[in-house]
Amino acid sequence: MPMGHTATAQAGSGGLTATEHRLANGLRVVLSEDHLTPVAAVCLWYDVGSRHEVEGRTGLAHLFEHLMFQGSGQVKGNGHFELVQGAGGSLNGTTSFERTNYFETMPTHQLELALWLEADRMGSLLAALDEESMENQRDVVKNERRQRYDNVPYGTAFEKLTALAYPEGHPYHHTPIGSMADLDAATLEDARTFFRTYYAPNNAVLSVVGDIDPEQTLAWVEKYFGSIPSHDGKQPPRDGTLPEIIGEQLREEVHEEVPARALMAAYRLPHDGTRACDAADLALTVLGGGESSRLHNRLVRRDRTAVAAGFGLLRLAGAPSLGWLDVKTSGGVEVPEIEAAVDEELARFAAEGPTPEEMERAQAQLEREWLDRLGTVAGRADELCRFAVLFGDPQLALTAVRRVLDVTAEEVQAVAKAQLRPDNRAVLVYEPVESAEPADAADTDETDADDTDAHEGAGK
Amino acid sequence: MQYHPQPAPGTARPWAFPAPDRGALPNGLTVLRCHRPGQQVVAVEIFLDAPLDAEPEGLDGVATIMSRALSEGTDKHTAEEFAAELERCGATLDAHADHPGVRVSLEVPASRLAKALGLVAEALRAPAFADSEIERLVSNRLDEIPHEQANPARRAAKQLSKELFPATSRMSRPRQGTEETVERIDSAAVRAFFDAHVRPSTATAVVVGDLTGIDLDALLADTLGDWSGEAAESRPVPPITADDTGRVVIVDRPGAVQTQLLIGRIGADRHDSVWPAQVLGTYCLGGTLTSRLDRVLREEKGYTYGVRAFAQVLRSSAPGSASGATGAAMLAISGSVDTESTEPALKDLWTVLRTLAAEGLTDEERETAVQNLVGVAPLKFETAASVAGTLADQVEQHLPDDYQAHLYARLAETGTVEATAAVVNAFPGDRLVTILVGDAARIEEPVRALGIGDVSVVTG
Numbered sequence: 001m002p003m004g005h006t007a008t009a010q011a012g013s014g015g016l017t018a019t020e021h022r023l024a025n026g027l028r029v030v031l032s033e034d035h036l037t038p039v040a041a042v043c044l045w046y047d048v049g050s051r052h053e054v055e056g057r058t059g060l061a062h063l064f065e066h067l068m069f070q071g072s073g074q075v076k077g078n079g080h081f082e083l084v085q086g087a088g089g090s091l092n093g094t095t096s097f098e099r100t101n102y103f104e105t106m107p108t109h110q111l112e113l114a115l116w117l118e119a120d121r122m123g124s125l126l127a128a129l130d131e132e133s134m135e136n137q138r139d140v141v142k143n144e145r146r147q148r149y150d151n152v153p154y155g156t157a158f159e160k161l162t163a164l165a166y167p168e169g170h171p172y173h174h175t176p177i178g179s180m181a182d183l184d185a186a187t188l189e190d191a192r193t194f195f196r197t198y199y200a201p202n203n204a205v206l207s208v209v210g211d212i213d214p215e216q217t218l219a220w221v222e223k224y225f226g227s228i229p230s231h232d233g234k235q236p237p238r239d240g241t242l243p244e245i246i247g248e249q250l251r252e253e254v255h256e257e258v259p260a261r262a263l264m265a266a267y268r269l270p271h272d273g274t275r276a277c278d279a280a281d282l283a284l285t286v287l288g289g290g291e292s293s294r295l296h297n298r299l300v301r302r303d304r305t306a307v308a309a310g311f312g313l314l315r316l317a318g319a320p321s322l323g324w325l326d327v328k329t330s331g332g333v334e335v336p337e338i339e340a341a342v343d344e345e346l347a348r349f350a351a352e353g354p355t356p357e358e359m360e361r362a363q364a365q366l367e368r369e370w371l372d373r374l375g376t377v378a379g380r381a382d383e384l385c386r387f388a389v390l391f392g393d394p395q396l397a398l399t400a401v402r403r404v405l406d407v408t409a410e411e412v413q414a415v416a417k418a419q420l421r422p423d424n425r426a427v428l429v430y431e432p433v434e435s436a437e438p439a440d441a442a443d444t445d446e447t448d449a450d451d452t453d454a455h456e457g458a459g460k
Numbered sequence: 461m462q463y464h465p466q467p468a469p470g471t472a473r474p475w476a477f478p479a480p481d482r483g484a485l486p487n488g489l490t491v492l493r494c495h496r497p498g499q500q501v502v503a504v505e506i507f508l509d510a511p512l513d514a515e516p517e518g519l520d521g522v523a524t525i526m527s528r529a530l531s532e533g534t535d536k537h538t539a540e541e542f543a544a545e546l547e548r549c550g551a552t553l554d555a556h557a558d559h560p561g562v563r564v565s566l567e568v569p570a571s572r573l574a575k576a577l578g579l580v581a582e583a584l585r586a587p588a589f590a591d592s593e594i595e596r597l598v599s600n601r602l603d604e605i606p607h608e609q610a611n612p613a614r615r616a617a618k619q620l621s622k623e624l625f626p627a628t629s630r631m632s633r634p635r636q637g638t639e640e641t642v643e644r645i646d647s648a649a650v651r652a653f654f655d656a657h658v659r660p661s662t663a664t665a666v667v668v669g670d671l672t673g674i675d676l677d678a679l680l681a682d683t684l685g686d687w688s689g690e691a692a693e694s695r696p697v698p699p700i701t702a703d704d705t706g707r708v709v710i711v712d713r714p715g716a717v718q719t720q721l722l723i724g725r726i727g728a729d730r731h732d733s734v735w736p737a738q739v740l741g742t743y744c745l746g747g748t749l750t751s752r753l754d755r756v757l758r759e760e761k762g763y764t765y766g767v768r769a770f771a772q773v774l775r776s777s778a779p780g781s782a783s784g785a786t787g788a789a790m791l792a793i794s795g796s797v798d799t800e801s802t803e804p805a806l807k808d809l810w811t812v813l814r815t816l817a818a819e820g821l822t823d824e825e826r827e828t829a830v831q832n833l834v835g836v837a838p839l840k841f842e843t844a845a846s847v848a849g850t851l852a853d854q855v856e857q858h859l860p861d862d863y864q865a866h867l868y869a870r871l872a873e874t875g876t877v878e879a880t881a882a883v884v885n886a887f888p889g890d891r892l893v894t895i896l897v898g899d900a901a902r903i904e905e906p907v908r909a910l911g912i913g914d915v916s917v918v919t920g
Contacts, residue, residue, distance in 0.1 A: 034498070036497055036498040037475070037838050037839075037842055038472075038473035038474075038475050038838055039838050039839050039842065073461075073463065074463055074466070078749070078750050078755075078759060081748070081749055081750045082750050082828065083466075085748060085750065085828065085831075085832045086827075086828040086831045086832060087469065087831065087835060088831055088832060088834065088835010088836050088837075089835065089836070089839070090836055090839060105839045106839075107472060107473075107475075107835055107838060107839075108470070108472075108473055109469050109470035109471055109472045109473065110469050110470075110835075111470075112467040112469075112470070113466070113467055113469065116464065116466060116467050119461075120463075123461030124461060124463075135762070136759065136760070136761075136762045137762070138762070139761075139762025139763070140758055140759075140762050140764070140765060141765075142762075142798070143718070143762070143763065143764050143765045143796070143797065143798055144765040146717045146718045146796070146798055147718060147764075147765045147796050148765075150717050150718075151612060151716060151717050151718040151720075151796065152611060152612070153607070153610045153611065211473070220467075223464065224464060227461045227462035228461045229461070257610075258610065259606035259607045259609065259610040260603070260606060260607065290543070290547050291531075291543040291547070292540065292543040292544040292546075292547045297540055300596075300600070301539065301540065301596065304596060304599065307600060307603040307604060307607070328603075328607070330599070330600070330603045331599075331603065357544065357548070360548055361544060361547040361548045364547065364548055364549060364550030364572075365547055365550055367550055367569070368501060368550035368551070368552070368567070368568070368569055371500050371501050371569055372501055372567075372843075375498075375499060375500065375501055375842075375843060376842050376843060377842070378839075
C-alpha cells in the first residue's frame with residue numbers, strides 16, 4: 001500500500017487550505033491562512049522566464065528582475081529593499097526558465113506595505129526606470145555571472161549541458177543568466193518593452209499566506225492592484241515539446257582547470273505535472289538521492305571510484321524535465337570506468353525495478369522534502385503560485401505529496417526503462433588540464449558563451 | 461494606475477524567542493526541549509564537547525572523520541544498513557566538527573522521531589568505526605581537499621586563518637585537516653578520540669518541533685538514555701590570539717576573471733557587552749544590499765554581486781568558567797569583484813571604512829537596522845531547525861538559554877553612538893588582514909599602490 005507509511009495523517013497538506021480569487025484586471029489571487037506565527041508571506045509569480053527570451057537577448061528576464069528593485073512610481077532608489085527590511089521583513093526575486101518570482105515575508109502588521117510595494121512596481125515601474133540603473137545592474141549581473149558560473153570549477157557545466165540537451169533554437173537551450181555578449185547588448189528600450197509585454201496583472205499570480213485576515217487582505221489587494229490595467233500583448237513562448245527520447249548520446253568533453261575528472265549527464269524525462277514525472281523523481285531518488293542510493297553505494301562505498309555521486313531532477317513544465325547526474329571521480333580513476341558502472345546500475349534498475357524497501361525510502365525522503373517546503377509561509381506561498389501559474393490550479397500544491405506517495409514501483413520501473421538510457425542523454429566529461437593559461441580559450445570563446453544559465457537560476 | 465499613499469503599519473503581534481525546558485537524563489545528558497506547534501519536521505541538535513584543539517598533534521581532521529563515521533555503522537547495523545534505515549524514516553543526519561566541538565543534526569517527520577532518534581542513540585552508544593569504513597572516509601576526505609583548494613571562497617578562508625593565528629594554534633590550520641594529517645588517520649585514532657571526548661555527561665541534546673502526542677521523556681529514556689560513559693569535566697578553553705597587522709596576501713590564480721576578497725581580524729564574542737552594538741554596526745556597514753558597502757560597491761559602481769560584513773563566533777567560554785572569558789569572533793568583509801575593478805573596489809571599501817570612522821552612523825541608519833534585526837526574528841525562527849540551531853549555538857558558546865530572547869531587547873536599546881564605536885573598533889582600517897584570491901599579474905601592482913599594508917603573493 002503506497003499510503004501505508006505516510007508520516008502524517010493528511011500526508012503533507014497538514015490541514016492547510018487555500019482560496020482563489022480573480023480581480024477584474026485578471027490578477028489571480030490565492031490566500032491561505034495559518035495563525036501559528038505572526039508572519040505573512042507575499043509571493044508574486046510573473047509568467048515569464050528565460051524561455052520567453054529571443055535570440056540575442058539571453059539573460060534579459062533576469063536582468064529585468066534586478067531592475068524591479070531599482071525604484072518605481074512612488075518608491076525612490078533602493079526603496080523596495082529599504083522599506084521591507086526597515087519593516088522587519090525579508091525579500092528577494094529569482095528568475096528561472098519558466099517564471100520570475102518576487103517575494104516578501106513580513107511581520108503580520110506590515111503585510112499591507114508589501115502589497116503596496118508590489119502593486120507600485122507592477123503598475124508604475126517605468127516611471128522610475130532609467131539609463132543609470134540599467135548600466136549599474138548590467139554590471140552587477142555580469143559580476144553575478146562571474147561569481148556563480150565563470151570563476152568556480154565546473155561552474156559552467158549547467159549551461160553546457162542544457163545547451164546540449166535542448167537543441168539549438170529550443171526555448172530552453174540557453175539558461176537564465178544569459179551570455180556576457182547579450183547582457184552587453186541589452187538596451188533600456190528592451191527593458192521597457194519587456195515590462196510592457198509581460199508585467200501585467202493578467203500574467204501574474206499573487207499568493208498571500210500566513211497570519212492574515214482573508215477579507216481584509218483581499219480588500220487591500222483590490223485597493224492597490226485593482227486599478228492596474230490588464231494587457232494582452234504577450235506572445236506565448238516557443239513550443240518546448242520534444243520527442244520522448246533523444247535517440248542518440250550527445251557528448252562534449254571539456255578540458256579545463258578543474259580539481260578532478262567529472263562525469264555529468266542530463267537525461268530527458270517527462271514534463272512536470274505528470275504522474276510519470278513523479279515516478280521519475282522516485283527513480284532518481286532510488287538511484288542517486290542520499291547516502292543509501294544505488295549509485296552512492298556502488299561508486300562511493302563499494303568501488304570507491306568517486307568522491308560523490310548523485311542524481312537530481314530539474315522539473316520543467318514547458319519542456320522535458322532533466323535528470324541530472326553528477327559524479328566527481330576519485331584519485332586517478334578514468335571516466336569510462338565510472339560510465340560503465342553507471343550504465344550497469346541503470347540497466348539493472350530498468351530490468352528489476354525498485355525493491356519495496358527502496359520505494360519506502362524514496363517516498364519517505366520526498367515526503368520530508370515536501371513537509372519542509374510547506375513548513376514555512378514563504379515556501380507555501382511559492383508552491384501555491386507555482387501550481388497556479390504552471391498547472392492552472394493552486395490546490396494541487398496541497399496534494400502534491402499524496403501524488404508522489406501514490407506512485408507504484410511498476411511506474412518507477414517503467415519510466416526508468418523508457419528514459420534512463422544511454423541514447424537519451426547528453427554527457428559532459430571534464431578532463432583537468434595543468435594550471436595557468438588564461439582560462440582555456442577553447443572553451444570560453446564567444447560561441448560557447450552564447451548558451452548559458454543557472455540552476456534554479458539567478459537570484460537578485 | 462491609481463496611486464495610494466504608503467500604508468502605515470498595523471499593531472504588532474507580540475512574539476518572543478521560545479524558551480526551552482532544560483533537564484537532564486540519569487546518564488548525565490543535558491536535554492533542552494521546545495514545542496513548536498505546526499512544525500512537523502522535528503529538529504534534534506546534539507552538541508558533543510569534542511573540540512578541534514583536543515585533536516592529537518599531527519592528526520588534524522580526526523574529529524571530522526569521527527563525526528562522519530558516526531553514521532557509518534554500529535554494533536547492530538552495517539554502514540549501508542544504517543544509511544538505509546535513516547532514510548526509511550525520511551530523516552537527514554549530518555555531523556560536523558568545528559572549533560567548539562562536534563554537532564550532530566537530525567531532521568525527521570515527528571511521527572518517525574522515535575525510530576530515528578533510536579538510530580542516533582545507537583550511533584553514539586556503539587559506533588562500529590570499522591577499519592574499512594574509516595579507510596574509505598579518509599580517502600574520500602583526501603579527494604575533497606583539491607576541490608576546496610580550487611574554490612576561491614574556501615581558499616581565501618583557509619589563507620586568512622593561516623595568516624591571523626599563530627602556527628601553534630589549531631585555529632591556524634584547516635578545520636578538516638590537511639593531506640598530510642588526514643592520511644595518518646586510522647580507525648584506532650578515531651576510536652581513541654571518541655573514547656576520550658564523547659560521553660553523555662558533557663553532551664547536550666536539543667529537541668524542537670511539534671511534539672503533540674509524543675511522550676518525549678519515555679522516548680528519550682529508550683534512546684539517548686541508553687548511552688553511557690564515565691563522567692568528565694568540560695575541557696578548559698585556551699585563549700585566542702591573532703596577528704591583525706594590516707597586510708595583503710594574494711593567492712595567485714592566473715587568468716581568474718574575478719578577485720575573491722576576504723578582509724578580516726578577530727573581535728568580541730557574545731559574552732562581551734559590546735556584542736549587540738557590534739551586530740548593529742556591522743549590519744549598517746555590510747549586512748545587506750542597502751548597507752554602506754553595497755550602496756557604493758554594488759548599487760553605485762557595479763563592481764560586485766554583493767559584499768557582506770559579518771561576525772562569526774569561533775569559540776566562546778563563560779566569564780565564570782575556569783579559564784574565564786576567552787572567546788572571540790571572526791570579523792570579516794567578504795565578496796568578489798571583477799579583476800579589473802579590484803583596486804578601485806578596495807579603494808572605495810577603505811573610503812567607506814574611513815568615512816564611517818570620521819563621521820559615524822546616522823540615527824536613521826541605526827533605526828532601520830534595529831527595525832530589521834528585531835523585526836525579522838519571527839520569520840528567521842519559523843522552522844524547528846532554526847530554533848534548534850540557535851539553542852545549540854548558545855550551549856556550545858556557554859550562554860544562558862534566554863540569551864537570544866534578551867538580545868532583541870538589548871539591540872533595541874543600543875544607540876547610534878554605541879553602534880558606531882563598536883563597528884569602528886571592529887573594522888579599523890589599519891588592522892585588517894586582506895586576502896585576495898585572484899590574478900596576481902594583474903592586481904598586485906595596483907593593490908600595492910593603495911597603501912593598505914605590505915603585499916605578498918602565494919601560490920597553491
